Amino acid sequence: HAQTNNLDAFWMPFTANRQFKQAPRMFVGAKDMHYTTSDGRQVLDGTAGLWCVNAGHCRPKITEAIQRQAAELDYAPAFQMGHPKAFELASKLVSIAPTGLDHVFYTNSGSESVDTALKIALAYQRAIGQGARQRLIGRERGYHGVNFGGISVGGIVNNRKFFGGLLGGVDHMRHTHDPERNPYPKGETEHGAELADDLLRIATLHDPSTIAAVIVEPVAGSTGVLPPPKGYLKRLREICDQHGILLIFDEVITGYGRLGQPFAADYFEVTPDIIVTAKGLTNGVIPMGAVFVRNEIHDAFMGGPEHMIEFFRGYTYSGNPIAAAAALATLETYKEEGLFERAKALEPVWADAIHSLRGTRHVIDIRTIGLIGAIELEPIAGQPTKRAFAAFVEAYEKGLLIRTTGDIIALSPPLIIEERQIGEIVETLRPILEALN
Numbered sequence: 001h002a003q004t005n006n007l008d009a010f011w012m013p014f015t016a017n018r019q020f021k022q023a024p025r026m027f028v029g030a031k032d033m034h035y036t037t038s039d040g041r042q043v044l045d046g047t048a049g050l051w052c053v054n055a056g057h058c059r060p061k062i063t064e065a066i067q068r069q070a071a072e073l074d075y076a077p078a079f080q081m082g083h084p085k086a087f088e089l090a091s092k093l094v095s096i097a098p099t100g101l102d103h104v105f106y107t108n109s110g111s112e113s114v115d116t117a118l119k120i121a122l123a124y125q126r127a128i129g130q131g132a133r134q135r136l137i138g139r140e141r142g143y144h145g146v147n148f149g150g151i152s153v154g155g156i157v158n159n160r161k162f163f164g165g166l167l168g169g170v171d172h173m174r175h176t177h178d179p180e181r182n183p184y185p186k187g188e189t190e191h192g193a194e195l196a197d198d199l200l201r202i203a204t205l206h207d208p209s210t211i212a213a214v215i216v217e218p219v220a221g222s223t224g225v226l227p228p229p230k231g232y233l234k235r236l237r238e239i240c241d242q243h244g245i246l247l248i249f250d251e252v253i254t255g256y257g258r259l260g261q262p263f264a265a266d267y268f269e270v271t272p273d274i275i276v277t278a279k280g281l282t283n284g285v286i287p288m289g290a291v292f293v294r295n296e297i298h299d300a301f302m303g304g305p306e307h308m309i310e311f312f313r314g315y316t317y318s319g320n321p322i323a324a325a326a327a328l329a330t331l332e333t334y335k336e337e338g339l340f341e342r343a344k345a346l347e348p349v350w351a352d353a354i355h356s357l358r359g360t361r362h363v364i365d366i367r368t369i370g371l372i373g374a375i376e377l378e379p380i381a382g383q384p385t386k387r388a389f390a391a392f393v394e395a396y397e398k399g400l401l402i403r404t405t406g407d408i409i410a411l412s413p414p415l416i417i418e419e420r421q422i423g424e425i426v427e428t429l430r431p432i433l434e435a436l437n
Ligand code: PMP
Pocket: 108, 109, 110, 111, 112, 114, 143, 144, 145, 146, 217, 221, 222, 250, 251, 252, 253, 278, 279
């Protein structure tokens, strides 16, 4: 038998043992804005875990709800049975969703929500006699999780190139007019409508009446925090309406207050047909996702031919009691503490603070939106990711957790962050950036 405590047994590619075999970074505790490390240090969480712990860590209300639920009703199938909290949660969720998206389907993650949304889109088109609509459109640099649907519509070539044929009939809209420039050439942030017209280019390559749905992240997160250029999402909505194409927002990151509104749909005042969520739904504590659908979509399924329901399965853990209890307690926490409003009020403070790093050595771009920020560093020639990773290690040593993607530092603190902690993030980063090679 292998010896216990073999650090290679858990081999997820990016986890703790990879770069620091001798002294892997480990978290052993967390409270509110901080993690505790295995060597007993406090680390300020600048990332809300992986963009998910929006209400901060180990919040007693959420923890207790989970404990109570686990003791009272641990599991109940959503198949031919139910339990009250799943229904109560759905009502609460639709009450904060954009008007007209009054139904939710539960999953266990962002990836599952994405694949579920794509299936809903295809099945809906068929249900309304649009079965020729089989094509799905994503966007370059879009990240939609790790399942087959998600990597197919996702715009990261490296994430899909080893995995065979994937979904057929997928195209990717351009992320920018100038793929060499990262992310947008000067002035392009003003020309979102023009960029969205790339959907028309794809539509005319085929036939618009063969396209089922378009999926986009309102703000591309994992590929480096890329807020859409002005008018982009509105114009996408227009084109989709003109051509009977469904618009899906992947709000796995932007949902539940990250932009100071329940959803990015509210922030950008564009209502999609389907909203994909996970992460902040349960404060990241228990795996759970929810897919919101427009009423017509729900009605076509539930009022449509028997086979629509018969062929559409949920998951063993869809709406399970413990996740539902965690989500209910999370939504209550957001509401009681006014965390979405808080994020909104902090947005300009956050923007000013992060933008104050402009002009620091190697910083080539800074972007913020809601309580998300990106500090883009000039890559070292031939060694992409090295500079940002060095900043990550330094920050961790100095008591700050950031996240990097390529040479971009991504920030997304819990929404409970205090102004002085925003200052702490910036003043920890400033000397680190100045000292980088
Ligand atoms: N979509 C987006 C926009 C995401 O950011 C993520 C995760 N970072 C996912 C989907 C996948 O979510 P999960 O990791 O929960 O499967």
